[in-house]
Amino acid sequence: MTPPAIEVEALAKTFGNIPVLRGITAAIPAGAMTAIVGPSGCGKSTMLFCLAGLERPTDGRVTVLGHDLSRLSARAVARLYRDRIGFVFQTYNLIPSLSARENVVLPRRLAGGRVDLAAADALLAEMGLGDRQRVGAALLSSGEQQRVALARVLATDAGLVFADEPTGALDTHTAAVVLGRLRTLADGSKTVVMVTHDLDAASLADHVLVMRDGRLPATLSGPSADEIRRAMVPGGAPLVRGSR
Numbered sequence: 507m508t509p510p511a512i513e514v515e516a517l518a519k520t521f522g523n524i525p526v527l528r529g530i531t532a533a534i535p536a537g538a539m540t541a542i543v544g545p546s547g548c549g550k551s552t553m554l555f556c557l558a559g560l561e562r563p564t565d566g567r568v569t570v571l572g573h574d575l576s577r578l579s580a581r582a583v584a585r586l587y588r589d590r591i592g593f594v595f596q597t598y599n600l601i602p603s604l605s606a607r608e609n610v611v612l613p614r615r616l617a618g619g620r621v622d623l624a625a626a627d628a629l630l631a632e633m634g635l636g637d638r639q640r641v642g643a644a645l646l647s648s649g650e651q652q653r654v655a656l657a658r659v660l661a662t663d664a665g666l667v668f669a670d671e672p673t674g675a676l677d678t679h680t681a682a683v684v685l686g687r688l689r690t691l692a693d694g695s696k697t698v699v700m701v702t703h704d705l706d707a708a709s710l711a712d713h714v715l716v717m718r719d720g721r722l723p724a725t726l727s728g729p730s731a732d733e734i735r736r737a738m739v740p741g742g743a744p745l746v747r748g749s750r
């Protein structure tokens with residue numbers, strides 16, 4: 507059996523004296539799409555950042571692609587990002603002075619790899635940005651920046667992709683394009699971990715982790731949006747097994 511892409515044991519994170527993650531144990535299957543949902547402020551982004559090695563847990567253990575993150579140096583984490591991991595940030599994190607296409611090829615440029623501008627343009631076109639490739643990132647709308655950020659990750663061929671609210675700034679049609687692309691990644695055996703407040707988006711995932719108050723009261727497999735909604739209600743279904 508394929509080992510999980512990520513294993514989390516008793517993960518805790520405290521900011522100052524405020525506990526945000528209160529002991530989460532979970533496994534994120536490889537080659538599948540997992541969504542993390544829960545009310546605003548329950549700790550979803552903090553959890554994603556801990557899973558991705560971008561935030562150091564206060565306690566507990568996170569193992570990513572077989573690596574115990576607590577034992578990895580910053581340099582080793584950077585290497586994982588260069589070679590195997592992509593992150594689509596909620597705030598996009600584009601370089602404002604570079605064009606959309608230069609942002610997309612930037613990871614390859616920094617890694618000293620071959621830069622394929624035509625492939626970058628094709629990815630941007632796929633994201634509905636066929637006429638925006640040469641426009642400076644600072645001049646793009648939030649929704650356009652969000653799609654450039656996704657194209658940048660797609661261009662790296664990462665096998666593990668994190669996305670923090672990847673459709674937050676998008677209209678329904680564009681959100682469907684982005685979610686479809688993330689779904690395609692998972693269907694192609696890549697691992698996608700996405701934080702979302704959109705339960706219809708979450709229902710496209712193979713697995714859904716439902717968070718509340720820094721805990722994980724429910725883990726669902728192949729749930730509908732309604733099943734997720736029910737599991738989010740305090741006292742709702744603790745564990746639902748679906749068809750996927």
Ligand SMILES: Nc1ncnc2c1ncn2[C@@H]1O[C@H](COP(=O)(O)OP(=O)(O)OP(=O)(O)O)[C@@H](O)[C@H]1O
Nearest residue numbers: 521522526544545546547548549550551552553703
């Ligand atoms: N770096 C930080 N320093 C202090 N507090 C933080 C920090 N990051 C997050 N928090 C706090 O931790 C709590 C959880 O935040 P987090 O962003 O993880 O929640 P979330 O579920 O993703 O919320 P939302 O859905 O609104 O984005 C919040 O109260 C937030 O203010």
